[in-house]
Amino acid sequence: MAADRRAKAATLDLRRRLLSSSCRLFFPENPVKIIRGQGQYLYDEQGREYLDCINNVAHVGHCHPTVVQAAHEQNLVLNTNSRYLHDNIVDYAQRLSETLPEKLSVFYFLNSGSEANDLALRLARQYTGHQDVVVLDHAYHGHLSSLIDISPYKFRNLDGQKEWVHVAPLPDTYRGPYREDHPDPAGAYASEVKHVISSAQKKGRKIAAFFAESLPSVSGQIIPPAGYFSQVAEHIRRAGGLFVADEIQVGFGRVGKHFWAFQLEGEDFVPDIVTMGKSIGNGHPVACLATTQAVSRAFEATGVEYFNTFGGNPVSCAVGLAVLDVLKTEQLQAHATNVGSFLMEHLSQQKAKHPIIGDVRGTGLFIGVDLIKDETLRTPATEEAEYLVSRLKENYILLSTDGPGRNILKFKPPMCFSLDNAQHVVAKLDDILTDMEEKVRSCETLRIKHPPGSTGPGCRAAAGSRPSNLEQGNLVIKSAP
Amino acid sequence: MAADRRAKAATLDLRRRLLSSSCRLFFPENPVKIIRGQGQYLYDEQGREYLDCINNVAHVGHCHPTVVQAAHEQNLVLNTNSRYLHDNIVDYAQRLSETLPEKLSVFYFLNSGSEANDLALRLARQYTGHQDVVVLDHAYHGHLSSLIDISPYKFRNLDGQKEWVHVAPLPDTYRGPYREDHPDPAGAYASEVKHVISSAQKKGRKIAAFFAESLPSVSGQIIPPAGYFSQVAEHIRRAGGLFVADEIQVGFGRVGKHFWAFQLEGEDFVPDIVTMGKSIGNGHPVACLATTQAVSRAFEATGVEYFNTFGGNPVSCAVGLAVLDVLKTEQLQAHATNVGSFLMEHLSQQKAKHPIIGDVRGTGLFIGVDLIKDETLRTPATEEAEYLVSRLKENYILLSTDGPGRNILKFKPPMCFSLDNAQHVVAKLDDILTDMEEKVRSCETLRIKHPPGSTGPGCRAAAGSRPSNLEQGNLVIKSAP
Incomplete structure (x- = not known):
């Protein structure tokens, strides 16, 4: 499959005919045709080597042999849904639980970060009985209807803001209202969230959750000031809402010091829900949501089944386990x-x-x-x-x-x-x-x-x-x- | 990975501890531990062979060697996002287009049937400028927030029916109001849809789409009377809405006579959107949405990008292509x-x-x-x-x-x-x-x-x-x- 089957111009022509232009190409004027990947390198149809500085999905490196082999070995013997007992899904949940605070002990497996964030929204609403969401400006949480609604990066260009969505300023100490010269930017930005909550409450709205990437990425690789998220969590919980940490772009050891980016906020800081995607499967469509027993139980109490056809299948879990293995073995x-x-x-x-x-x-x-x-x-x-x-x-x-x-x-x-x-x-x-x-x-x-x-x-x-x-x-x- | 790593009771115990009970097991009182699959057979940890009469995801058979090999070969060389040019995605779109009416010529690739149905909702709303949806009673269209809303099978047990959702009776000629002895059940059931539309319009509502599985499955393996969908499509289009055929459970040759179940309605019948999932990748998380140029262009006109991290990656497309190959070669x-x-x-x-x-x-x-x-x-x-x-x-x-x-x-x-x-x-x-x-x-x-x-x-x-x-x-x- 690495062989180039068609001239680049012909591929582009077919793509223009058969795919929507809403699905964009990098460098649309002169796109790159990539036919091979290895480690941190991508290769085009002429064998030219590109250094990949952006692909956070190929987390442990393009085509990592350990991950590829794990997928193949499992594909050879079984790939079916999670309605049967299987060791991979429980092993994987257990391994993930070892990386997280003890309280985050219930796992749901899905196929994309978007599916995980959508479920987070359902869980938060069920647990709190509230509907509304507070998000950071310029945030992006996924491509699904429900997530476009909580993504200012998207909804500003579409239907606009729903009445149940409340936007707080991005805690950007370089460009935002409170900068590096402010004595307490964390407190100041957290107070903005508190203010957003109060304004919503004055209108009779009730907050189900605060959603944020642990390090806002689409908004411009933002490093929130230390202490910000802890204070936001206090404000949001006082309003009866949950704290959702979106680790889809930033989890799995990327931040170096910690396995999860939310851990930069300190040992004591525990979100109510953590969502994972992208890097989790090194390119294989896997995602996960971790939450507390209390949140999960509220969802279970509805008596409604959650079934995700491909979610948590033995292959996806084998791939996820292999990624964790490589991260450890190669001390990434x-x-x-x-x-x-x-x-x-x-x-x-x-x-x-x-x-x-x-x-x-x-x-x-x-x-x-x-x-x-x-x-x-x-x-x-x-x-x-x-x-x-x-x-x-x-x-x-x-x-x-x-x-x-x-x-x-x-x-x-x-x-x-x-x-x-x-x-x-x-x-x-x-x-x-x-x-x-x-x-x-x-x-x-x-x-x-x-x-x-x-x-x-x-x-x-x-x-x-x-x-x-x-x-x-x-x-x-x-x-x- | 086929080796049994843990006693069944221990697997069950870990599962109860780490996964939500909302994610149900088959035979919860005495679940089956499956460790191997081949063709139409599944094998438990004691090597007992089960005949699988229900797995419509393992479409061409569990662990089909052609499909497994295609995934492996592509995994070895490249798995990255669709922002680079690649032949697999265009080849796959082209091959799918050959199975569909000419009008359905634009393809979006995703990771699950749920993601496809959610996008169908977004496309229909964008194209029509309307918000409302007509669905069949007892229907299930996916696990996402937006799809629970249009799934009476689910919402009846949860928050109830949203004001933008309108439910038409299931065209069930065995248990419904119009049965095998009715002179024109197709016309009678289609008139019910017309009536639902009129009632909605009288309340000032505007219909974006009619969603239905081409053969309603969760509702009880229903075969709608011939002519029903064509008449429904007329009514829905007259109201300015689109016809969405959900082929997630029933597509890819399952119905025998045709490749798509909606084709049972005749050569002239063309939905505006067709969604595919489950069987499409024989267990690999793949999904697709096919639509017309007109619908796609309305979405493109918003200027908003549609990016799906894993959707349409070279591995998913290689798997999808292999499934099409096997269907053809083995004349399934x-x-x-x-x-x-x-x-x-x-x-x-x-x-x-x-x-x-x-x-x-x-x-x-x-x-x-x-x-x-x-x-x-x-x-x-x-x-x-x-x-x-x-x-x-x-x-x-x-x-x-x-x-x-x-x-x-x-x-x-x-x-x-x-x-x-x-x-x-x-x-x-x-x-x-x-x-x-x-x-x-x-x-x-x-x-x-x-x-x-x-x-x-x-x-x-x-x-x-x-x-x-x-x-x-x-x-x-x-x-x-």
């Missing part, structure tokens, strides 16, 4: 700490050198580089970020941007990402930023190279970007002539 | 027709012999046997059905019941189910029914055997079932002393 959590610290340090050196880098933040192999047009206003350097990512791609490095201003470079590579990889990326970043600065000094236009004849959003965004004033040390993208 | 659709007809014929002979069998209905390998307490009222023989299923299990035959009265035996085996298998099941069914009749004649109690010390719903249901009058030829379950 400690590795994430080492490589992540090294990468943070070297990116911070780049910040001192290149004024476009406004902030470098992160923990373990979850790192954000916030690109700005100017230091005072911290205006998102959206076009520059897009240009930079396209130049990195020309250099066979896959990186992406996120955040409301699409100006934050996201590092969330497979966990086997090495010190050499980190050094290589930083060197290329340095080269490109230096070149960009030179181009700006000589008044050259920064233009993203596209293949002849291509049209589309990527191209339009670059060609049509507004001209900005050339300021000392900052970059400008001029309109194409 | 024709096989379903042959074996299904044979099974229907022999079950009908049993109907003539055993008065408890009220109705035998089906097409291909989708068959229902409706068990009744009396011929006049057609009272569901709920306890008798449970007893029968437990006796079949003792004979190593896995069958289940469904329908609002849990009295309909459901045949939906892997498609490799053979003539011998059919003969074997019917012979056992005959033996057990004969024995049941003898027991009733000699006033013996029909009691489900449970292991000593077991307690639980299955046991309680049998022990606590109400005594009924002994009628000529019918069965009675007496209260246990």
Whole structure:
């Protein structure tokens, strides 16, 4: 199946005909055809090797042999639903329970992080008898109807906000209302949540849950100030609601210091529900929800069965177990700490050198580089970020941007990402930023190279970007002539 | 992984401790531990072979080597998201399009039938600008919040019916208001849908879609009268809504005569959206939604991306392609027709012999046997059905019941189910029914055997079932002393 069966142009043509354009390609103007993956590398149809800095799903590395073998061995003997007894599902639940606070002792298995978050919503509503949800601004919790409703990142572009959804400000100490110079940003942001709850209650609304990624990712790789989530949990529980920690992008040792990102908040901090997805199965569709006996019992009391056809099948569980094995055997959590610290340090050196880098933040192999047009206003350097990512791609490095201003470079590579990889990326970043600065000094236009004849959003965004004033040390993208 | 790692009692104990009891086991009083599957057979930890008459997910047979090999070969080289170009996803879309009416030409790939039905809801609402849904009574469309809302089978036991959901009677010609003696049951049931639509419209509601399984399964293996869906589609489209055919349980050749169950309605009948799941990947978590260019474009016009992390990955598509290959190579659709007809014929002979069998209905390998307490009222023989299923299990035959009265035996085996298998099941069914009749004649109690010390719903249901009058030829379950 690694053989290339069709010219890239023909694949693209078929894709345009048969798939919806709502399902987007990376680099839509000149997409990459990937036919092989290994570790932290992806290979295109011409055998060119790309360094993958973004795939947090291929958690222990693309096509990890231990995981592939576990799937195959189980596929050979049995793959059926969880209505029969099987050891894999109980072994897997037990192994996961060992990574979590004791209170989180009941497990539900599903096929995607979205399914897990949807179930979290059902459980929270059943347990509390309340309907409403508090979420963070710019959050994304999944592609299902119920989750679009609690994802400002999505609903702002669609039907708008439902009356049962309440949005609290993102605890972003770089761009938000309370910044690094505030004496108590954690308290200040948590008070905002308290205020959101009170406003809702004044309207007669009742809070079922607070949902947040333990480190908000789509919102721009945000590291909430220490103590924030503990205080939010207090406010939310006082309102009768549950705390849901969405670990779909950030769990399974990525943050280095801890196995779960919510543990950055301290030993005593225990969410009521934790949802897992993406990295959990290294690409195999698996997901999990962990909760307390009390929450689970409230759901059981309805007498309604929860049946998920594929959820918790022996193959999905074998894959999940293999991922846990590899994380342990290869000590990838400690590795994430080492490589992540090294990468943070070297990116911070780049910040001192290149004024476009406004902030470098992160923990373990979850790192954000916030690109700005100017230091005072911290205006998102959206076009520059897009240009930079396209130049990195020309250099066979896959990186992406996120955040409301699409100006934050996201590092969330497979966990086997090495010190050499980190050094290589930083060197290329340095080269490109230096070149960009030179181009700006000589008044050259920064233009993203596209293949002849291509049209589309990527191209339009670059060609049509507004001209900005050339300021000392900052970059400008001029309109194409 | 086929080795048994733990005594069955220990597995059960761990499961009770770590999983929610909302996730139910078959035969909760004495569940089966299955450690191996092959074709239409499942094997427990003691090597006992069970004939699987119910697993419509293991569509081309448990652990089919072609499917297992396809998954493995692709897992070895690449499993990543659909933001890169890849041939598998376009090949798969193309192959699926060849099985469908030309109009259904745009494909979305997901991880479960539930995800597909949720997307169908989003697409229908976006396209029509309406919110409401018409569904059939007792229908089940998935485990997500949005789908519980449109599943009377579920919402009747939970929060109740939402104001945007409208329930039409099940087109059941055996138990519904219009039966086999009605001159035009299709027209009569379709008029009921028309009436439901009008009532909703009078309240100012607007219909986005009609959702139905092409053959309602959870509702009791219902075969809607010919012409029903075409007329429903007319009514629904006149109201500005879309017709969604849920093929999750019944697609991929199961009905024998056609590849899709909706095609039983004739060449001209084309739904606006078709959803697929379960059998599509022979157990691998895959699902698909097919729709028209017009519906897809309305969704694209929002400018909002649809990204499904695992959906359409190269492994899921390789598995889906392999299932299509096996269906073709082994001519399983024709096989379903042959074996299904044979099974229907022999079950009908049993109907003539055993008065408890009220109705035998089906097409291909989708068959229902409706068990009744009396011929006049057609009272569901709920306890008798449970007893029968437990006796079949003792004979190593896995069958289940469904329908609002849990009295309909459901045949939906892997498609490799053979003539011998059919003969074997019917012979056992005959033996057990004969024995049941003898027991009733000699006033013996029909009691489900449970292991000593077991307690639980299955046991309680049998022990606590109400005594009924002994009628000529019918069965009675007496209260246990």
